[in-house]
Amino acid sequence: MFKPIQIADKLYSVGCRDWDIRDFHGYYIPEGTTYNAFLVTGEKNILIDTVKSNFSDELLSNINRIIDPKKIDAVISNHTEMDHSGSIPKIMHKIGEDKPLYCSKMGAQNLKSHFNREYNFQVVGSGDTVTLGNRTFSFLETRMLHWPDSMFTWMPDEKILFSSDAFGQHYAGDKFFDDEIGDEIMPHARKYYANILLHFSPRVQALLADVAKMNLDIRMICPDHGIIWRKNPSKIITAYDRWSRQQPGKKALVIFDSMWESTTKMARAVTSGIESEDVGVRLMNTRKWHRSDIMTEVMGAGAVAVGSPTLNNGIFPVIADVLTYIKGLRPQNKIAAAFGSYGWSGEAVKILNKEFEEMKWQIVDGGVKVVYVPDESDLERCFDLGVTLAKALKEKLSP
Ligand code: FEO
Numbered sequence: 001m002f003k004p005i006q007i008a009d010k011l012y013s014v015g016c017r018d019w020d021i022r023d024f025h026g027y028y029i030p031e032g033t034t035y036n037a038f039l040v041t042g043e044k045n046i047l048i049d050t051v052k053s054n055f056s057d058e059l060l061s062n063i064n065r066i067i068d069p070k071k072i073d074a075v076i077s078n079h080t081e082m083d084h085s086g087s088i089p090k091i092m093h094k095i096g097e098d099k100p101l102y103c104s105k106m107g108a109q110n111l112k113s114h115f116n117r118e119y120n121f122q123v124v125g126s127g128d129t130v131t132l133g134n135r136t137f138s139f140l141e142t143r144m145l146h147w148p149d150s151m152f153t154w155m156p157d158e159k160i161l162f163s164s165d166a167f168g169q170h171y172a173g174d175k176f177f178d179d180e181i182g183d184e185i186m187p188h189a190r191k192y193y194a195n196i197l198l199h200f201s202p203r204v205q206a207l208l209a210d211v212a213k214m215n216l217d218i219r220m221i222c223p224d225h226g227i228i229w230r231k232n233p234s235k236i237i238t239a240y241d242r243w244s245r246q247q248p249g250k251k252a253l254v255i256f257d258s259m260w261e262s263t264t265k266m267a268r269a270v271t272s273g274i275e276s277e278d279v280g281v282r283l284m285n286t287r288k289w290h291r292s293d294i295m296t297e298v299m300g301a302g303a304v305a306v307g308s309p310t311l312n313n314g315i316f317p318v319i320a321d322v323l324t325y326i327k328g329l330r331p332q333n334k335i336a337a338a339f340g341s342y343g344w345s346g347e348a349v350k351i352l353n354k355e356f357e358e359m360k361w362q363i364v365d366g367g368v369k370v371v372y373v374p375d376e377s378d379l380e381r382c383f384d385l386g387v388t389l390a391k392a393l394k395e396k397l398s399p
Contacts (some may be wrong), residue, residue: 004062005176007228008158008220010041015224016055017172024170026325027195030291031188032172035083036224038162039063040155043133044073046050048153048162051222053086060094069094074122074132077103078164080149082108086223089115102130104150124151136343142166142207152162159219166207167236168192169226188226189236192298193243195292197327197399204244224351227245246300246332250397251280252389255294256307257287261342262373263307266387269379270305270339273386279303282387286318291325298326303335303393305386306352310342315351323355324372332360335396338367338387339382341374364392 005013005119015036022029035051045067051059067257072095078087080103088111093102095147101119103111108121109298124130129138145166153162169188175181195202209216221229221236229236252274253336256267267283284294298304306323308315315323338352349367356363365388370378 001115004039004065007038007222007230008160009084009160010162012039012041012066013037013051013176013222013228014039014047014059014066016051016058016062018052018055019172027170029170031170031174033170033225034172036226036228037084038222039066040135041067042135044135045071046074046076046132046135046137047072047091048076049078049084050075050087050091052083053090055088056087060090061089070096072099074100074102076137076153076162077101077107077111078151078162079147079224080107080114081147081165082114084164085111085114088119089117094120096298100151102137102139102269104139104149104151106143106147107151109147110147124399131234142209143203144194145203145207148250154216159217159232161216161221163221163223165196165224167221167229167240168223168302173224177231178229178235179360181227185227186239186394189239190243190299191292191296192225194242195329198243198295198299198331199244201244201246201330201332204240204354208241208244222234243299247299248333248335248396250393251301252293252303252305252393253283253297253301254281254283254305254307254349254386255286255319255322256283257285257309257319257343258307259309260373262370263309263339265340265379266370266382267305267307267370268340269374269382270307270337270386270389273304273383273388274390275385275386277387277390278392279390286316286322289321294322295326295329298331298334301334302397303389305319305337305339305389306355307339308348308352309340310346310348313345313347315340315348323352326356327359334359334361335364335389335392336361337363337365337385339369339385340367340370341370343372347369362392364389369394
């Protein structure tokens with residue numbers, strides 16, 4: 001439980017911190033997360049979003065520190081994924097199931113599917129405005145950012161945007177606002193974008209263009225995870241604009257796994273070759289790094305080399321895991337190369353190249369295969385592969 005945080009006049013953050021969660025459907029979140037929910041009080045009391053079901057009592061307790069939860073007049077559900085909708089049954093039961101529940105059309109369908117109940121759904125869409133007491137709320141559907149039901153709620157008088165998952169971060173701590181935590185929050189926001197929203201970057205670009213046209217003059221952004229952007233909301237909007245453009249950076253990433261250290265030696269040689277061309281590089285062993293950390297680095301890299309030994313005519317299981325995850329998030333504008341050792345069949349490089357093709361990454365070299373253990377000349381070929389990759393990246397980035 002935490003003391004509700006007042007974020008504006010008669011507006012409170014009443015959500016919960018999940019200090020213990022580490023796995024968010026495959027994304028490693030070492031600092032836990034928050035499920036933010038917001039209570040607007042006044043002539044009418046409105047709850048915007050809820051929290052994961054196992055935190056329902058904590059949410060009610062937080063609300064109770066401000067008003068009797070039974071006095072909530074309406075609920076707005078910006079997003080129906082269970083980390084935000086899971087407490088809706090308990091909240092609706094408490095406040096009265098006839099109270100209006102505002103959501104998108106898809107939101108109403110999802111809530112029916114999730115809870116097998118008909119609430120008093122008030123379906124809203126982009127451009128709709130609702131006045132509740134002395135407060136006005138308008139809505140902007142943000143379909144597939146990141147679910148079909150997702151929407152933003154905007155309070156035009158207060159110039160506050162409730163942005164659901166967008167602009168969030170998986171961070172649980174003792175800071176609640178951007179000005180309290182400063183730039184420390186940006187790696188969390190970047191990892192969140194890479195692992196949740198990168199796939200939808202064209203939609204993010206379109207949304208940012210729509211929001212710019214609307215001239216909203218946003219004073220504060222309240223996402224459903226992490227800190228609230230009250231001092232400088234344009235900082236996260238600018239970052240989203242940059243990340244969603246997917247411009248390649250002048251840095252490379254070497255991802256690998258190894259059976260008997262042969263592919264490790266190859267990976268180190270590829271890395272040295274990249275460095276020799278004055279291109280920044282990071283070497284990531286898939287046994288040492290979580291897929292979501294690798295994904296975050298992929299987002300910023302212009303070039304990616306992947307190394308895998310051949311195992312049972314295929315690539316290594318952990319490499320397959322990481323590539324499946326990366327592929328789903330659709331990073332674009334990468335150049336790529338493959339390498340790996342093998343004993344007798346040697347399919348890994350071919351399979352990796354096929355993965356690159358499917359991701360529409362530009363293959364700059366057919367790759368390097370080495371039988372069993374690389375000798376000096378094999379390692380030179382790997383070094384040269386790194387040089388080729390780095391040169392291709394520099395050429396791509398040259399004006
Ligand atoms: Fe934080 Fe899409 O849920």
